[in-house]
Amino acid sequence: MKFAVLVFPGSNCDHDLEWALKHVLKQKVEMVWHQQDALPTGVDCVMLPGGFSYGDYLRCGAIARFSPVMKAVSAFAKKGGMVWGVCNGFQILTEAGLLPGALIRNASLSFACKDVHLKVERNDSLFTSGLKGKDVLRIPIAHGEGNYTCDAATLTQLKQGRRILFRYCDPNGIVGPDSNPNGSLESIAGILSENGRVLGMMPHPERACEEALGNTDGRMLFESCLNALSRA
């Protein structure tokens, strides 16, 4: 499987993603500078990394979304391509209109940097099909603007389309205000596009891919994709 990792000025999780994909998962990875107006040929999945693209000026992701490469990413997504945004990548995808809603300042006003638990709301998605019954993951977060919000009509669409993929929860999988690290609407941590092939999530699975880091829950999400695409 071939991944493209986009690099914006201010991206800082691009190399973590590259490491996880290339060295841990043994996949092909191409780093794509944001000024390029085309994606490399043969790409199966485009990843938008975490960081602070354009210094979060104006709004997180607002300026990156107009980078030349994003036109190609939109076209790729519209053709059914797989696109995965993590943290700032999620913010860019909402700004670009590839995912609905927006991510605003954490309700606490504090930058949240810690491990959280995620309730996996469905295990038949491209990203979660390999979890083998595991429905609670432990994945780190690191963000100041991860408070997901959308209007009531959008929330209904997300629910009816089974597009809420991850919710913040406690270690037992119970979703509630005490385990919501940023005030997100309905504890939303990650959502899918209508066709289920674009994922945006605030937590960082690439930081949880190796035993040496004490956590491999994130790797299961990447392995799900590999398995799903090799079957297709």
Added chain:
Amino acid sequence: MYLAKIHVTLKPSVLDPQGVAVSNALKNMGYSGVDSLRLGKYMELRLEGQKKDRARVEADVETMCKKLLANVVIERYEFSLELLP
């Protein structure tokens, strides 16, 4: 030359945690009459154009607000346009 003065604010339905924190600070200072406070952004934009170009300049600023300066999912914007001498 035109001067556009643009205000971008969060929609009333969107929680503004910064605004809540600042209004609480005002209350703690003793301003018990403070009801609420919403934080927003103010931008000044200078654009080329003469008197006859007003409609085009106004349409441009409108599009700039919609596409970049505000995120209409969570924000509202309003602006005024002034022809500079």
